[in-house]
Amino acid sequence: MATTRPATSPPDLMSVRHKVSAALTRFLDAKDEAAPGAELLYLTSTLRAFLTGGKRLRSVLCVYGWQAAGGDGEMTAAIRAAASLELFQVFALVHDDVMDDSDVRRGRPSAHRALAAAYTDNGGPHGRAAAHGLGAAVLLGDLALVWSDEFLHTAGLDPHRLAQVLPLVAEMRSEVMYGQLLDLQTTGRLTGDVETALHVIRYKTAKYTVERPLHIGAAVAGAPPAVLDACTAFGIPLGEAFQLRDDLLGVFGDPGKTGKPVLDDLREGKATVLMALAVQRASRAERKTLSGLVGRSDLDEGQAAEIRAVLDSTGARQTVEEKITARRDEALAALDEAPFPEETTDQLREIALAATERQT
Amino acid sequence: MATTRPATSPPDLMSVRHKVSAALTRFLDAKDEAAPGAELLYLTSTLRAFLTGGKRLRSVLCVYGWQAAGGDGEMTAAIRAAASLELFQVFALVHDDVMDDSDVRRGRPSAHRALAAAYTDNGGPHGRAAAHGLGAAVLLGDLALVWSDEFLHTAGLDPHRLAQVLPLVAEMRSEVMYGQLLDLQTTGRLTGDVETALHVIRYKTAKYTVERPLHIGAAVAGAPPAVLDACTAFGIPLGEAFQLRDDLLGVFGDPGKTGKPVLDDLREGKATVLMALAVQRASRAERKTLSGLVGRSDLDEGQAAEIRAVLDSTGARQTVEEKITARRDEALAALDEAPFPEETTDQLREIALAATERQT
Incomplete structure (x- = not known):
């Protein structure tokens, strides 16, 4: 059991990121080589560009989950499982941007915009560019999704262990x-419904970004239920805190650091906990500001400043900060009880602090 | 080995279709019951509507592939594998309609149109309906894709057998x-490039619709390589013939029978073998007709009739008919050599004739 045995030479953040990147590059190189036609390079090159960005948070958590369940030594299978999560994340981002019609992702054009531009660069008619970009991005996301599967299936797990991992992956995918x-x-529907907003982030982020990557890594190491439960006790509050921080950064963050325009969430009218709290507490005048401006696709910086003022004056921003702190503390307390090797506990503690205090 | 042993009571078409439909209903019922919130019913009800249509061709071929490899008796795993292909097909159709911006599928509104209508019916603002429908349809397709996986993983195959099936599924998905x-x-690019058009249908249809369903069913029964090879020898020419027939029906078919508007392929400017042959052989005047009309989104019935006249006068239609016959005969000849039980050979022969002579 993992409780007492310390993992030998625990993998550090940088080495996990590096190994995952190398595994992804090898996988895509093999795909390019086996491609039935050169057309596919058009998608894989866009995929590569997407995979170079990102914090690899899910990868790191997957490998730490593996370690939490006593995994040590040869970590190829854990790395491949982690890399498969990164491909899945590309799928989620690309389709998310299509659904939200976002122009920018990770400081670069979103996939459908990039593919539309590539289409006209290659001589395609301008009139079809947007439709082509959208279609190609849907397809790119689909490809990333099925390749994420294939990566996991070929991770070198023995069939019985793979059969233990697959149901957790299925849960994760349905949840997200x-x-x-x-x-x-x-x-786009402005409400004071904090409960629903919390429900969304539990499914969209807490389970997907934190709990399930830990679970999947743990299952790769053959984790018993107690380890999976401890991953949940740590992962859910941390994941919620992570998303609450993200929502604050989406409105108050520095676009130069986050790589995402700071007006997007407000223009979309994203139904965050932050916004729901503000709506709940707003005065008549403040409510009028919110309902008049939130969700306007032509929102300008001055109008955004008016919304931000309401998020401050209602105390919504402050309450979200408190919720982040409470959840972070809950996650840290869960770690103290977790049957993980000490090194893993230390590393997860660092991640919990970084994820909730970050500015990007 | 399957060569000599006849399968006992081979499943007929109707019983396969019925069993697959029942398995899909049970799966979606369980999903609805386990749903974390009522919102999901909105997607699963659309999914159910989609699953009621269709010829279940892939399902039937999957079960016959299983039988071809000696499967008989208890066919639960083969039926579940087949049902998983139907869910995958819903994914492919829904995303395909998004990419092509098609209004109609199987005689009903396409998923993104149906979901846009449901959005306004539920009080959503009209201005957001199209964007919502598109986003929800992308998501519906994604869900169908991950559930098709889950269905296969829970088909009751032992882990080693599943490990034999998964690579074929991965191939199929990458190919499509x-x-x-x-x-x-x-x-949208009018060319006389017959080779490329044939390359497209090999990947988009021949492998996906015929060869791989046979392979996957065969692998469920633990097929040896010789059986898989025979599936390929039969499946590729039949699949090409099937798509060539589809292309003819897409232009000359009766919309009352096919459930698809007969102008869509021409309005999209679909680069079919039929069209490439016509471009290749067209006189100056005929070429002018094609380049002026094919791909026009406002094409009317009179203009479509002008295009059809060119497809006839160039002999393109007749050549496609000949290609269908040649491929059908090739498929039938391959059956004569195949190491399949006699009942299976008979059933596949019937399918080959029906698929190439159909009017819907």
Whole structure:
């Protein structure tokens, strides 16, 4: 059991990121080589560009989950499982940007915009560029999704261990799609419904970004239920805190650091906990400001400043900060009880602090 | 080995279709019951509507592939594998309609149109309906894709057998996406490139609709390589013939029978073998007709009749008919050599004739 045995030479953040990147590059190189035609390079090159960005948070958590369950030594399978999560994340981002019609992702054009530009660069008619970009991005996302599967299936797990991992992956995927659906249904409807907003981030982020990567890594190492439960006790509050921080950065962040325009969430009318709290507490005049401006696709910086003032004056921003702190502390307390090797506990503690205090 | 042993009570078409439908209903019922919120019913009800249509061709071929490899008796795993292909097909159709911006599928509104209508019916603002419908349809397709996986993983196959099936599924999925990509890149560009058009249908249809369903069913029964090879020898020419027939029906078919408006392919400027042959052989005047009309989104019935006249006068239609016959005969000849039980050979022969002579 993992409780007492310390993992030998625990992998550090940088080495996990590096190994995952190398595994992804090898996988895509093999795909390019086996491609039935050169056309596919058009998609894989866009995929590569997307995979170079990102914090690799899910990868790191997956490998730490593996370690939490006593995994040590040869970590190829854990790295491949982690890399498969990164491909899945590209799928989620690309389709998310299509659904939200976002122009920018990670400081660069979103996939459908990049593919539309590539189309006209290659001589395609301008009139079809937007439709082509959208279609190609849907397809790129689909490809990333099925390749994420293939990566996992060929991770070198023995069939019985793979059969243990697959149900967790299936849960994760259904959950993130349920979260997306909630997001889609609530976006653009300004309400004071904090409960629903919390429900969305539980599915869309807490489970997807933190709990399930830990679970999947743990299952790769053959984790017993107690380890999976401890991953949940740590992962859910941390994941919620992570998303609450993201929502604050989406409105108050520095676009130069986050790589995402700071007006997008407000223009979309994203139904965040932050916004729901503000609506709940707003005066008549403040409510009028919110309902008049939030969700306007032509929102300018001055109008955004008016919204930000309401998020401050209602105390919504402050309450979200408090919620982040409470959840972070809950996650840290869960770690103290977790049957993980000490090194893993230390590393997860660092991640919990970084993820909740970050500015990007 | 399957060569000599006849399968006992081979499943007929109707019983396969019925069993697959029942398995799909049970799966979606369980999903609805386990749903974390009522919102999901919105997607699953659309999914159910989609699953009621269709010929279940892939399902039937999957079960016959299983039988071809000696499967008999208890067919639960083969039926679940077949049902998983139907869910995958819903994914492919829903995303395909998004990419092509098609209004109609199987005689009903396409998913993004149906979901846009449901959005306004539920009080959503009209201005957001199209964007919502598109986003929800992308998501619906994604969900169908991940559930098709889950269905297969829980088909009751032992882990080693599942490990034999998964690579074939991975191949199928990559192939259909490569075919989609080619389709996307060639649509709207009028050329006389028959080779490329044939390359597209090999990937988009022949492998996906015929060869791989046979392979996957065969692998469920633990097929040896000789059986898989025989599936290929039969499946590729039949699949090409099937798509060539589809292309003819897409232009000359009766919309009352096919459930698809007969102007769509021409309005999209679909780069079919039929069209490439016509371009290749067209006189100056005929070429002018084609380049002036094919791909016009406002094409009317009179203009479509002008295009059809060119497809006839150039002999393109007749050549496609001949190609269908040649491929059908090739498929039938391959059956004569195949190491399949006699009942299976008979059933596949019937399918080959029906698929190439059909009017719907």
